[in-house]
Amino acid sequence: AxxxxxxxxxxxxxxxxxxxxxCVYETRDTTYYLFWYKQPxxxxxxxxxxxxxxxxxxxxxxxxxxxxxxxTSSFNFTITASQVVDxxxxxxxxxxxxxxxxxxxxxxxxxxxxxxxx
Amino acid sequence: EPxxxxxxxxxxxxxxxxVILRCVPISNHLYFYWYRQxxxxxxxxxxxxxxxxxxxxxxxxxxxxxxxxxxxxxxxLKIRSxxxxxxxxxxxxxxxxxFYGYTFxxxxxxxxx
Numbered sequence: 204a205x206x207x208x209x210x211x212x213x214x215x216x217x218x219x220x221x222x223x224x225x226c227v228y229e230t231r232d233t234t235y236y237l238f239w240y241k242q243p244x245x246x247x248x249x250x251x252x253x254x255x256x257x258x259x260x261x262x263x264x265x266x267x268x269x270x271x272x273x274x275t276s277s278f279n280f281t282i283t284a285s286q287v288v289d290x291x292x293x294x295x296x297x298x299x300x301x302x303x304x305x306x307x308x309x310x311x312x313x314x315x316x317x318x319x320x321x
Numbered sequence: 322e323p324x325x326x327x328x329x330x331x332x333x334x335x336x337x338x339x340v341i342l343r344c345v346p347i348s349n350h351l352y353f354y355w356y357r358q359x360x361x362x363x364x365x366x367x368x369x370x371x372x373x374x375x376x377x378x379x380x381x382x383x384x385x386x387x388x389x390x391x392x393x394x395x396x397x398l399k400i401r402s403x404x405x406x407x408x409x410x411x412x413x414x415x416x417x418x419x420f421y422g423y424t425f426x427x428x429x430x431x432x433x434x
Contacts, residue, residue, distance in 0.1 A: 238422075246410055246428055247428060248428075250424075294364060296364075299419075300419070301420060302419050306368075307369070308369055309354075309356070309366065311363050311364040314363055
């Protein structure tokens with residue numbers, strides 16, 4: 204069974220602050236993918252990143268960075284110099300990698316509501 | 322960039338009615354999914370579909386629900402005898418294969434009154 208925990212229900216920051224969203228996962232699969240999605244108020248799911256469990260290198264994309272630590276089963280997401288447009292719900296998700304005999308469903312965390320204020 | 326298209330974007334239905342939510346996946350993608358998100362809650366897996374059959378379904382996906390790929394392009398979710406608690410955003414998703422990412426549609430907001 205897979206499980207994704209996002210313990211932070213809601214975070215409020217002032218614009219230009221850095222903010223880290225936590226994600227902890229559980230899986231029995233030896234290989235898997237981790238994802239982050241952004242859900243703005245309009246409701247769609249916006250893909251941010253996919254990380255292969257083989258690859259523990261941290262990744263940076265503009266103001267976004269991700270810290271994957273297999274030893275602690277965590278995949279945290281940091282936004283540097285936050286902006287009002289970053290206000291959204293952010294979901295971490297997990298799926299097995301490769302053929303599993305099932306449908307390779309995505310298991311989502313409960314999400315973190317980020318509010319960035321002026 | 323190819324998109325997954327969902328229609329309608331918003332549907333209101335009377336309790337007890339049947340609804341069909343429609344999705345047009347990307348043409349060369351092989352795995353199809355429906356997810357549900359009750360307002361303010363997390364995104365939950367409903368069903369996955371591959372090779373013209375269900376490959377996995379959640380405990381939510383009971384006899385009230387069915388999926389179909391009637392013409393090789395559309396992928397539909399039918400909800401029979403809708404209940405108030407079926408009100409949610411329904412997302413269709415697809416992927417090329419198990420080593421690839423997912424593409425989500427923009428969702429259908431279903432409101433049962």
